[in-house]
Every structure is written in structure tokens, then in C-alpha cells.
Amino acid sequence: MAKYTPMMQQYFSIKEQYKDCILLYRLGDFYEMFFDDALTASKVLEIALTGRDCGQEEKAPMCGVPHHAVDNYISKxxxxxxxxxxxxxxxDPSASKGIVKRDxxxxxxxxxxxxxxxxxxxANNYLCCTYLENGFGMSYVDVSTGDLYVTENIDNDNFNLQNEPSYSxxxxEIDKVNPSEIISNSYTNNDLLNSKITCTTNILSAVEYKEIILNHFNVVSLDSFGITENKYAIISLGMLINYLNQTQKISLDHINKIFFYxxxxxxxxxxxxRKNLELIETVKGKRGSGTLYHILDNTQTAMGGRQLKKWIEEPLKNINPINDRLDSVDELYNNVMISNNIKGYLKNVYDIERLISRIVYGNCNGRDLIALKQSVSGLPDFKMEISQLNSKLISSIYTDFDILNDIYELINNSIIEEPPVSIKEGGLIKSGYNCDLDEIKEITISGKSWISELQNTEREKxxxxxxxxxxxxxxxxxIEVTQSYLKSVPEHYIRKQTLANCxxxxTPELKEMEAKILNADEQVMKLEYDLFLNIRQYIKEQVKRIQKTAHSIAIIDTLNSLSIAAVKNDYVRPKLNSKGFINIVDGRHPVIxxxxxxxxFVPNDTYIDNKEHRMSIITGPNMAGKSTYMRQxxxxxxxTHIGSFVPAKSAEICVLDKIFTRVGASDDLSQGQSTFMVEMSEVSNILNNATENSLLILDEIGRGTSTYDGLSIAWSVVEYITKKIKAKTLFATHYHELSELESxxxxxxxxxxxxxxxDDKIIFLRKIAEGSVDRSYGIQVANLAGLPNEVVKRANEILIQLDESDINKPFAKRKKDRINDNFQVSLFGKEDSEKSRQNFISENSNDKIYKNFIETSVKNIDINNLTPMKAMTKLNEIIEKAKKLDN
Structure with missing residues (x-):
């Protein structure tokens, strides 16, 4: 069997090191893929599959993409x-002997x-690394911006990948970060995460990972980063940096700061x-309209947009920094002109964080530098604008704000306003920036002028x-001459090429000038390229300064965005308290x-405290607004905790540690979990992790099983929260029996x-009031939903029969059934069950039954609204019920 060609041997030696990747192998102006990579890529990219001689009898499967359009294909x-x-x-292929070196x-x-x-x-694009043992260490970075975060949590006694409470x-943290890729020393028990995980088995020691971190940041100690004693954080961070070194193969100077939290x-x-409150995405997974972020996002820069998302995903729980943000938003809210001016300046700012990353990576071009210049050109005026603001947070930003004037001057003096995409073909450096370049350009210019004059001279001669x-x-x-003038061509002209019509x-003198011009052109392109690299290197060395300015711009943009949202949507500044109560007057749902x-929109009041108003049990029909009210x-x-004004007439909010919601019905069939099982898992997570400083939003607990089971669970959950956890809770239910818990x-x-x-229909008033209801109006809601009239009519008939079922039973059997039922044990607990049983027997004597009959069937009749026909029908019903009682 023939051996592979030298080129294919080189391909295989490189591919062996990157078995888990699709290898784009550069051949001239194309990136080629071979064998299995070609078979895969041709389908994914929808490009033609061809073949190439590889030294074997059969050609190697091959497909390729042009180098100038490779980004689109990589993206796919x-x-x-x-x-x-x-x-x-x-x-350089021209300088190589044999096959060109590749890597x-x-x-x-x-x-x-x-x-x-x-x-x-x-949106940030995070690469995350987790180390799981007796707890976890977690590091994540956005390579496109340089933002790097590290945390850890140690739980020697309880941490277990299968243990829901300790694993939550x-x-x-993973849900909050929402990384696009995860490196880990272990798979988790969450299949959604596993689809993103690259499991690393070659784990180094903490000492080795510490050395990797020190080398990357060029420091001798981790003390300044605050992670010296955090073993799991060190391992996860070391794994992350090691992975970046192996994949990016450049010095990642823009990743130069650790945020440890x-x-x-x-x-x-x-x-x-996060899902139920639709913070960043809707319940259906869509971004944009329908989310809190969409309502609050008035940012003018990509950096501000990412900062606002991070604030929403990471609300503060320390009262002082929250008030610092609120002070700044308040000041901008009351200075609309300054706010509008800031908005105007920021409209001209590009994504500085990602521009500097491209500069560090070495793949920026002249247009990127012009975008950076335009972004910093307005910073002096921007700084002057924020100097008028006195809030603590904005004042601290103003004090250290770097307008990057040297960056602006460098780019303004060197790069033309509309540079070409390529940085290797010249035409991007301004005249007057470099004397040597100007001299060489002059040769080119004068040479081309000489050629133009030569053309006129030769025509005359x-x-x-x-x-x-x-x-x-x-x-x-x-020199080109058409066929009609060939007889006039001088003898000293040397024929170079024959075409169809010319x-x-x-001439010797033309060849001599050509050499000078072409040599000058080559020198210009080379010198311009070298100058560009020097300019890029200087900017790269200023990366920390530029990132700091970009971060300051992002914070101001975010604060201004919140103030604009407050003005636009009629929000008020909330007050914070540490006394444990929430008092909202005329609160509204910001999205709805x-x-x-x-x-x-109908506003509603809310009062919850840590004493006698810890739990509100809310009853009412479906679609009436219970869920909207609780979510708002x-x-x-x-x-309030992110530092935003809120939709209300007034609001005072206590500092919370956690917010939990259990809303809606869903199942997870891939895991064999029913709707009820998912519901119980969510409730379990809440009960195991909530504290007395948490806010709980619970909707329809226990509705996925039989009535008595569900009611018993809901009742028990209410008791557990109020007696054990003592969290502030809004609890919506259709189990009207729960209203007895108030007493x-x-x-x-x-x-x-x-x-x-x-007229047998209901109108939703959307208003919350004290008290409870004793029915759910389900049939009326079904009617509103458009069920066929025949179905609605029959449902009403069945409902009447069910409501009357206890009356229709013979008394002796009815009494026996209800006394022996476990219902009262579920509601009142074992200690009260016997007392409840005796009370029940007493209340169901014959006298009591007839009294109850009068109360329910006669006293409640509204005579004024009875037509003769309805009166006849009602009287007949009473007679029939009375006969059955006698039986």
C-alpha cells in the first residue's frame, strides 16, 4: 500500500493533537478539511464534498472554505x-524548501x-471552569472582554452531586452565569449542563495550578487577589488559565484582573x-420584549447593556451599595438635561472592551482603531458632564476617569479615516506621521508621475x-499599441506580450523605473505594516487603562439607563429597611x-412583615391576577436590590437574602418526572434553602394530585413555612380550606x-382585598376561554349535582363516611383530631342538618331577582331536597 503524501503526513501529525476539533488546514487561499472532518463539515456547512490525492488508492474526502470568509463558516x-x-x-512559502511548515x-x-x-x-459569553469535591470552586471568563470571576463554597459534610440541598x-451559580462552555473535573447530575461540559481528567495539583496563575498574572503571590487560602478557587482558576493557554496560544494580557466574590x-x-420572573428571558426562552431587562434597558453602549444584565442577575444585598446606586439614579432622574447629554455622548461609543480584546489577540485592523478613536474622542466632554453630579458613586468615577487622550492623539495622527480592511497592503497610514514612509511614498508618487509623462512623450515621438x-x-x-499602429512602433521597443487586438x-528605461516603483511600493507596504504593529503594541500596553475607562462608562451608562426607565415608566425611589417589612402602595408589574x-393596569398594595403578616394566603379565580400580583x-x-426605581406610588423594601418562586405547571419527561414531581422538587428546594429573610412566591401548591393529598401537602407547607422558616410569603391557592389557617x-x-x-359571568377587577373566597369560578373562566356552550352548560349541571351530593346521601351513611375520613386529621393534626371528630358529630345531628338546609337553601334566596319561572324551579328544588332529607 502506498504511503501518504508528505502534505497528508503533516496533516495527520497535527490532527493527532486535536482529535476533538475540526481542523481547518490552510492551503493557499483556502482552509481545507479532510476525511471525517470533511464529511461532517460538508453537511453542517452545506458545501460540496470533493476528493484529493493523498497517496492512497482512494482520494481523501475533502471540502474547503475561502480564507477571507472563514469567520462565517467557523460561526456555523x-x-x-x-x-x-x-x-x-x-x-513564507516562497522562502521554504519542501512542504511549508504549519501549526x-x-x-x-x-x-x-x-x-x-x-x-x-x-451579552457576555462565558467560559466556565468548575472543580467539584467537598464543595466547589468556580471560575469564569469572557475572553472577548477580559472579565474574570472566581468563587468557591466548601461544604465538607454535605456536598454531594446527588444531594439536592447541598448541590443547589x-x-x-451555573444558572446565573449561563456559560456557553464548561470545563470540569466531574460531570454533574444535570443533563442540561452536561451538554456544555468538557470533562477534564488530567488534573494537576493545587501547587501546580497556583504556579500557572502566578505566571499568567506575572506576580509572586496571590495575596493581592484574595484567594491565597481558597484551594478550590485556585484549582478551578488554574484549570481555566491552563485551558486558555492550550487553546488560544497567545499572551492574554487583557485578562489581567480577578474579581473574587x-x-x-x-x-x-x-x-x-429567574425563569418565572422572566428577568433576561421569557418563560419560552426568548430574549427581548416581555422581560425585565427589556423594560430597564436604555443603555447606549454594548458595555452598558452587559453591565445592566449583570446587575439584574446579581442583585446586591448590602444596604449601603444599594443606596449608592439609588442616589446616582435619583440624581440623574432629577437632572434630565444632564441625563440626555450623557445619552448623546454614549451613542458614539463603540464596544471598547471587545475592541481592546481584538487588539490583544492581534487580529484587529485599521477600522478597529478608528472605532476606538471615535469612542474616546468625546470623553473630555463626557467627563465634564458627569463633573456636575455629586452622588458618591458617580463622583468616585469622575475622580479617576481617564479620557485616554494619548490614545486618541496616536490614532488620529497615524491612521487614515477610512482605512482598508487589510493591514498588509498599505494605504492606512497618514502622510506626515513617519518621515521615512513619506520619502518612500514620494518615490512612488514621482515614479508614477514620470510614467504618466512618459506616456505623453512617447505619443508625440x-x-x-x-x-x-x-x-x-x-x-x-x-506600453500597449493597437494593431492599426504596429507599423509605427519604434525599433527599440521590446515585444513582451501579444494579445488579440494589440x-x-x-523599454529599458521603463523597466528601470518599474523596479524603483515596485521596490518603493513593497517598502511602503512593509513599513506601513510595521508602523501599524507598533501603534497596536502601544495601545495593547495601555490595556488596563482602557479597560478601566470602559468599565466606568458601562456603570454610568447603566445608571443612566435606570434613570431613563424611571422617567419613562413613572417609577419612584424605594426605601430600604433592615426591620424586615415590605410595604408597597399601588404597586404595578413593570412588564405587564x-x-x-x-x-x-390596576395597582395593588402589599404589606408583609416578620411578625403577624408574614404570610398572605390569596384566593380567587384563575385569570383574575393572583400570579401577576405576586410576581410584581x-x-x-x-x-430595589439592583438599585432601580420601582413601579409604585411608594415602596419600602427590607433587605432580602433570597427570592424563590414556585409558579405554573411543567414536567420533565426526559427525566421521567411528572408535573407534580417537578412541583414537589421545586418546593423541596425552597423549603430546604429559604430563611426568615427570604421572599417566597408560591402558586397552587399540591394541585397536581388528588384533592385531599394536595390540600394536605399545601396545608403542611404553610405550617412549615410559618412555624419553622418564618419567611415572608405570598401563597396563592384554590384550596379555600386554607383560609381557616388565619384563625x-x-x-x-x-x-x-x-x-x-x-348574568352567570364574571368580571375581573384585578384588585386585592382582605378576606377569602369560597369558590374558584372555574366554569365561568372556561366559558371566557371559549369552551363550547354545550360543555359549559353540562359542567354547570354536574357542579350542581356534586354540590348537592352530601345532601342527597342518606344521613346515616353520610355521617359515617365523613367521620371516618382522614380529612380532619390532615387539617388539624393528631392532637386536634378527636375534638374535631366530636364537634363534627354534634354539628351533624338531625336538628343541625335541617338548620343547615334552611341556611343554604332558603335564607339565601334573592326574591327581588327571581322571575316567576325561576321561582317555580327553585321551590321545586327545595321540595325535592326536603323529601330526600326525610329519607
């Missing part, structure tokens, strides 16, 4: 979950993308709560009116009120959604 491969290794020629210069993975066309400009903090530093929001001097990259400069010639157009309370609390538990208060009944 990454979106489909593949890693891509870029293999370049690392020596992989970068591996692109979902978490290491920097191409802006592949990124959401207002880890999942919560404690897991409990921010207000905790689990994944279900020869009498050939249409003689012209042209240039091609293959043949150089030439001849091309050269902006979506509804044909009706006015959670959102107002969360907005049994001092911290429980009943509330209901008001409705109006008219």
Missing part, C-alpha cells in the same frame, strides 16, 4: 457544538469566541425564579495617438403594564382577588 460550526482548530502556514495557531470553542459577528453585543448553590455576596435567585502605459501584477509596466512592449394597551411584588423587591396561625392573613358577577 461553533453554533452546532463543534470546536475548531485553525492551522496556518507559519513560514495550529488557535482553537475556537463556544466559550472562546471573540468574533463580534458570533456574539450578542449586550452550585447549580444556582463569596457565593452568598448577592441576593440569591435560583433558576426557577511615435505619432501613436492611442498609445498607453499600463500595469499588471504579472507582467509589470508595459501588442505590449517594454407596558404590554397591555387596551386597559389600564417579587420584581419590585428585586429591582389558627397568627402570622397568616387572608386576601382575595375581587370580581364582579353578572
Amino acid at each position: 460550526l461553533i453554533e452546532n457544538g463543534y470546536k475548531v482548530a485553525i492551522c496556518e502556514q507559519i513560514e 495550529v495557531v488557535r482553537v475556537i470553542t463556544p466559550g472562546t469566541v471573540i468574533d463580534q459577528s458570533m456574539l450578542d453585543e449586550k 448553590l452550585f447549580k444556582e 463569596s457565593v452568598g455576596e448577592y441576593l440569591s435567585i435560583d433558576s426557577n425564579t 511615435t505619432g501613436i495617438k492611442n498609445l498607453k502605459i499600463g500595469y499588471t501584477r504579472v507582467f509589470g509596466y508595459y 501588442e505590449r512592449y517594454v 403594564e407596558r404590554i397591555i394597551k387596551n386597559e389600564r 411584588v417579587a420584581l419590585i423587591a428585586l429591582m 389558627k396561625l397568627k402570622s397568616v392573613k387572608n386576601y382575595r382577588i375581587l370580581i364582579k358577577e353578572a
Whole structure:
């Protein structure tokens, strides 16, 4: 069997090192893929599959993409979950002997993308590394911006990948970060995460990882980063940097700062709560309209957009920094002119964080530098504008704000306003920036002028009116003469090329000038390229200054965005307290009120404290607004913790540590979990992790099983929360029996959604009031939903029969059934069951039964609204019931 060709041998030696990647192998102006990579890529990229001689009997499967359009193809491969290794020629083909040396210069993975066309400009793209043992260490970085975060949580006694309570903090952090790629020493028990995980088995020691970190940051100690004693954080960070070194293969100077934080530093929001409150994405997974972020986002820069998302995802729980943000928003809210001016300046600012990353990576061009220049050009005026503001947070930014004037002057003096895309073909450096360059350019200019004069001179000498001097990259400069003037061509012209209708010639003096011009052109391109690299290197060395300015711009942009949202949506500044109560007057749902157009949003009050108003049990029909009301309370609390004004007439919010929501029905069939099982898992997470400083939003607990089971669970959950956890809770239910708890538990208060009944229909008033309701109006809601009239009518008939079922039973059997039922044990507990049983027997004597009959069937008749026909029907019903009682 024939051996592989030298080129294919080189390909295989490189591919062996990157087995998990699709290798893009540079051949001339194309990146080629071979064998299995070609078979895969041709389908994913929808490009033709061909073959190439590889030294074997059969050709190697091959497909390729042009180098100038490779980014689009890489993007598609990454979106489909593949890693891509870029293999370049690392020596000049013209100077090499034999096969050109090649090597992989970068591996692109979902978490290491920097191409802006592949990124959401207002969203971070995180690469995450986790180390799991007796707890977890977690590090994550956005390579496109340089932001690097590290945390850890140690739980020697309880941490277990299968243990839901101890594992929840880890999942919560992962959900918050939402990385596009995860490196880990272990798979988790979450299949959604596993699809993103690259499991690393070759784990180094903590000492070795510490050395990797020290080398990257060029320091001798980790003391300045605050992680000296954090073993798991060190291992996860070392794993992350080691992975970046292996894949990016460059000095990542823009990753130069570590943000170390404690897991409990921010207000905790689990994944279900993020989803239910629709903070960044809607319940259906869509971004944009319908989310809190969309309502608050008035940012003018991509950096500000990312900062606002981070604030929403990481609400503060320390009262002082929250008030610092609120002070700044308040000041901008009351200075609309300054706010508008800031907005105007920021409109001209590009994504500085990602521009500097491209500069560090070495793949920026002249247009990127012009974008950076335009971004910093307005910073002096911007700084002057914020100097008028006195809030603590903005004042601290103003004091250290770097306008980067040297960066502006350098780019302004060197790069032309509309530079070409390529940085190697000249035409991007301004005249006057470099004397040597100007001299060489002058040779080029004068040489081309000489050629233009030569053309006029030769026309006069020869009498050939249409003689012209042209240039091609293959043949150089030439004198072109058409067929009709060939007899007039001088003898000293040297024929160079024959075409269909003309001849091309050269002269010794033309060749001599050509050499000078071409040599000058080459020198210009080389010198311009070298100058560009020097300019880029200077800017690269200023990366920390530029990043600091970019971060300051992002914070001002975010604060201004919140002030604009407050003005636009009629928000008020909330007050914070440490006394444990929430008092909202005329609160509104920030998203729903902006979506509804044909009706006015009905505001509602809320009061919850840590004493006698800890839990509100809310009853009312479906669609009446219970869920909207509860979510708006959670959102107002969360907005307060990020430093935003809120949709209310007034609001005072206590500092919370966690917000939990259990709303809606869903199942997870892939895990074999029913709707009820998912519901119970979510409730379990809440009960195991909530504290007395948490806010709980619970909707329809226990509705996925039988009535008595569900009611018993809901009752028990209410008791557990009020007696054990003591969290502030809004609890919506259709189990009207739970309203009895108000008289049994001092911290429980009943509330209901008001409705109006008219002609067997209901009108939702959307208003919360004290008290409870004793029915759910399900059939009326079904009617509103458009069920066929026949179904609605029959449902009403069945409902009447069910309501009367206890009356229709013979007394003796009815009494026996209800006394022996476990219902009263579930409600009142074992200690009260016997007393309840005796009370029940007493209340169900014959006298009591007839009294109850009178109360329910006669006294409640509204005579004024009875037509003769309805009166006859009602009387007949009473007679029939009375006969059955006698039986």
C-alpha cells in the first residue's frame, strides 16, 4: 500500500493533537478539511464534498472554505457544538524548501469566541471552569472582554452531586452565569449542563495550578487577589488559565484582573425564579420584549447593556451599595438635561472592551482603531458632564476617569479615516506621521508621475495617438499599441506580450523605473505594516487603562439607563429597611403594564412583615391576577436590590437574602418526572434553602394530585413555612380550606382577588382585598376561554349535582363516611383530631342538618331577582331536597 503524501503526513501529525476539533488546514487561499472532518463539515456547512490525492488508492474526502470568509463558516460550526482548530502556514512559502511548515495557531470553542459577528453585543459569553469535591470552586471568563470571576463554597459534610440541598448553590451559580462552555473535573447530575461540559481528567495539583496563575498574572503571590487560602478557587482558576493557554496560544494580557466574590455576596435567585420572573428571558426562552431587562434597558453602549444584565442577575444585598446606586439614579432622574447629554455622548461609543480584546489577540485592523478613536474622542466632554453630579458613586468615577487622550492623539495622527480592511497592503497610514514612509511614498508618487509623462512623450515621438502605459501584477509596466499602429512602433521597443487586438512592449528605461516603483511600493507596504504593529503594541500596553475607562462608562451608562426607565415608566425611589417589612402602595408589574394597551393596569398594595403578616394566603379565580400580583411584588423587591426605581406610588423594601418562586405547571419527561414531581422538587428546594429573610412566591401548591393529598401537602407547607422558616410569603391557592389557617396561625392573613358577577359571568377587577373566597369560578373562566356552550352548560349541571351530593346521601351513611375520613386529621393534626371528630358529630345531628338546609337553601334566596319561572324551579328544588332529607 502506498504511503501518504508528505502534505497528508503533516496533516495527520497535527490532527493527532486535536482529535476533538475540526481542523481547518490552510492551503493557499483556502482552509481545507479532510476525511471525517470533511464529511461532517460538508453537511453542517452545506458545501460540496470533493476528493484529493493523498497517496492512497482512494482520494481523501475533502471540502474547503475561502480564507477571507472563514469567520462565517467557523460561526456555523461553533453554533452546532463543534470546536475548531485553525492551522496556518507559519513560514513564507516562497522562502521554504519542501512542504511549508504549519501549526495550529488557535482553537475556537463556544466559550472562546471573540468574533463580534458570533456574539450578542449586550451579552457576555462565558467560559466556565468548575472543580467539584467537598464543595466547589468556580471560575469564569469572557475572553472577548477580559472579565474574570472566581468563587468557591466548601461544604465538607454535605456536598454531594446527588444531594439536592447541598448541590443547589452550585447549580444556582451555573444558572446565573449561563456559560456557553464548561470545563470540569466531574460531570454533574444535570443533563442540561452536561451538554456544555468538557470533562477534564488530567488534573494537576493545587501547587501546580497556583504556579500557572502566578505566571499568567506575572506576580509572586496571590495575596493581592484574595484567594491565597481558597484551594478550590485556585484549582478551578488554574484549570481555566491552563485551558486558555492550550487553546488560544497567545499572551492574554487583557485578562489581567480577578474579581473574587463569596457565593452568598448577592441576593440569591435560583433558576426557577429567574425563569418565572422572566428577568433576561421569557418563560419560552426568548430574549427581548416581555422581560425585565427589556423594560430597564436604555443603555447606549454594548458595555452598558452587559453591565445592566449583570446587575439584574446579581442583585446586591448590602444596604449601603444599594443606596449608592439609588442616589446616582435619583440624581440623574432629577437632572434630565444632564441625563440626555450623557445619552448623546454614549451613542458614539463603540464596544471598547471587545475592541481592546481584538487588539490583544492581534487580529484587529485599521477600522478597529478608528472605532476606538471615535469612542474616546468625546470623553473630555463626557467627563465634564458627569463633573456636575455629586452622588458618591458617580463622583468616585469622575475622580479617576481617564479620557485616554494619548490614545486618541496616536490614532488620529497615524491612521487614515477610512482605512482598508487589510493591514498588509498599505494605504492606512497618514502622510506626515513617519518621515521615512513619506520619502518612500514620494518615490512612488514621482515614479508614477514620470510614467504618466512618459506616456505623453512617447505619443508625440511615435505619432501613436492611442498609445498607453499600463500595469499588471504579472507582467509589470508595459506600453500597449493597437494593431492599426504596429507599423509605427519604434525599433527599440521590446515585444513582451501579444494579445488579440494589440501588442505590449517594454523599454529599458521603463523597466528601470518599474523596479524603483515596485521596490518603493513593497517598502511602503512593509513599513506601513510595521508602523501599524507598533501603534497596536502601544495601545495593547495601555490595556488596563482602557479597560478601566470602559468599565466606568458601562456603570454610568447603566445608571443612566435606570434613570431613563424611571422617567419613562413613572417609577419612584424605594426605601430600604433592615426591620424586615415590605410595604408597597399601588404597586404595578413593570412588564405587564407596558404590554397591555387596551386597559389600564390596576395597582395593588402589599404589606408583609416578620411578625403577624408574614404570610398572605390569596384566593380567587384563575385569570383574575393572583400570579401577576405576586410576581410584581417579587420584581419590585428585586429591582430595589439592583438599585432601580420601582413601579409604585411608594415602596419600602427590607433587605432580602433570597427570592424563590414556585409558579405554573411543567414536567420533565426526559427525566421521567411528572408535573407534580417537578412541583414537589421545586418546593423541596425552597423549603430546604429559604430563611426568615427570604421572599417566597408560591402558586397552587399540591394541585397536581388528588384533592385531599394536595390540600394536605399545601396545608403542611404553610405550617412549615410559618412555624419553622418564618419567611415572608405570598401563597396563592384554590384550596379555600386554607383560609381557616388565619384563625389558627397568627402570622397568616387572608386576601382575595375581587370580581364582579353578572348574568352567570364574571368580571375581573384585578384588585386585592382582605378576606377569602369560597369558590374558584372555574366554569365561568372556561366559558371566557371559549369552551363550547354545550360543555359549559353540562359542567354547570354536574357542579350542581356534586354540590348537592352530601345532601342527597342518606344521613346515616353520610355521617359515617365523613367521620371516618382522614380529612380532619390532615387539617388539624393528631392532637386536634378527636375534638374535631366530636364537634363534627354534634354539628351533624338531625336538628343541625335541617338548620343547615334552611341556611343554604332558603335564607339565601334573592326574591327581588327571581322571575316567576325561576321561582317555580327553585321551590321545586327545595321540595325535592326536603323529601330526600326525610329519607
